[in-house]
Amino acid sequence: MTITPPTDSRLDYESYIRVRDLVSLQKPESSPVVHDEYLFIITHQAYELWFRMMALETKELCREIEQDRLSRFHDSINRLVKIQKLLNQQLDILETMTAHEFNIFRDHLRPASGFQSDQFRLLEMSFGLRKESVLKYFERKKDIHATFLDAQKKPSVFDLWLRYLVRLGFKIPEDVQKRDFSKQYEGSETVQKTILEIYQKRDEYYPLIQAMEAMLDFDETFALWRYRHVLMVQRMIGVHRGTGGSSGFNYLSSTLSLRFFTDLWQVRNLLGTTPYGE
Numbered sequence: 001m002t003i004t005p006p007t008d009s010r011l012d013y014e015s016y017i018r019v020r021d022l023v024s025l026q027k028p029e030s031s032p033v034v035h036d037e038y039l040f041i042i043t044h045q046a047y048e049l050w051f052r053m054m055a056l057e058t059k060e061l062c063r064e065i066e067q068d069r070l071s072r073f074h075d076s077i078n079r080l081v082k083i084q085k086l087l088n089q090q091l092d093i094l095e096t097m098t099a100h101e102f103n104i105f106r107d108h109l110r111p112a113s114g115f116q117s118d119q120f121r122l123l124e125m126s127f128g129l130r131k132e133s134v135l136k137y138f139e140r141k142k143d144i145h146a147t148f149l150d151a152q153k154k155p156s157v158f159d160l161w162l163r164y165l166v167r168l169g170f171k172i173p174e175d176v177q178k179r180d181f182s183k184q185y186e187g188s189e190t191v192q193k194t195i196l197e198i199y200q201k202r203d204e205y206y207p208l209i210q211a212m213e214a215m216l217d218f219d220e221t222f223a224l225w226r227y228r229h230v231l232m233v234q235r236m237i238g239v240h241r242g243t244g245g246s247s248g249f250n251y252l253s254s255t256l257s258l259r260f261f262t263d264l265w266q267v268r269n270l271l272g273t274t275p276y277g278e
């Protein structure tokens with residue numbers, strides 16, 4: 001079988017996907033180059049590409065829910081869950097590098113660290129995390145700091161979800177709706193009661209319940225990444241300090257209880273206390 005090449009050379013795989021640009025972006029710091037440093041760089045680059053996609057998807061899902069398009073919002077959350085699962089699995093590949101190999105080139109990448117990933121931080125912010133320590137860390141990087149301050153003023157995905165519930169006629173307290181978005185939201189008992197009512201009327205509110213379960217899936221897969229990452233860190237560097245300046249394992253362990261959708265988790269404490277369907 002002969003495959004005829006296209007006559008229009010305006011666009012081809014290379015110029016569309018920019019493969020040459022992509023494969024020229026791996027610049028190891030070790031000299032002579034430690035082979036596994038390529039694995040380390042490419043893994044991080046793949047993460048950043050997916051973070052980019054996640055940022056685009058998050059923007060899209062915010063637009064969808066603002067326009068009351070529940071099923072599209074739900075689809076986008078599901079896509080994020082699948083990307084996050086892939087990101088969790090990717091650590092398996094990085095863990096084929098031994099701690100010994102990593103420690104040969106680790107000093108060369110100091111003081112760089114995943115801690116400084118702006119895309120990761122912006123994702124955390126879109127989903128509602130507000131961390132003073134992160135803002136402080138980036139104070140000297142004026143442009144990123146300004147972007148973070150801006151991002152923190154915006155309502156999170158969960159705030160937009162609550163606005164949607166208000167439009168559907170559910171009761172969400174004024175002080176939650178009009179809160180200062182730059183402060184960490186700690187959850188609200190009234191919001192949890194409203195969500196409980198939704199969960200208790202499964203037949204009536206099934207699409208809402210499914211969307212909230214997908215949000216919880218996302219929170220759970222993100223938390224699993226934190227867990228996988230800290231285990232990998234312990235495996236690679238024990239309890240040594242991180243290249244970014246934190247205490248390493250101890251610092252990362254303190255982030256394991258972070259959750260985006262506090263009320264969705266809290267409502268689990270209320271489920272089962274009232275009979276089903278009431």
Ligand code: HEM
Nearest residue numbers: 043047113114115117120233236242243244245246248255
């Ligand atoms: C050998 C592999 C890795 C090691 C030993 C490692 C180590 C660390 C350490 C010690 C920290 C704490 C901050 C610091 O003091 O540097 C950290 C934070 C972080 N790393 Fe990694 N890391 C590895 C791979 C990755 C990969 C593949 C990613 C993907 C992007 C990543 C993303 C992050 C992020 C986002 C943080 C900030 C987490 C937070 O503050 O909640 N790391 N890493």
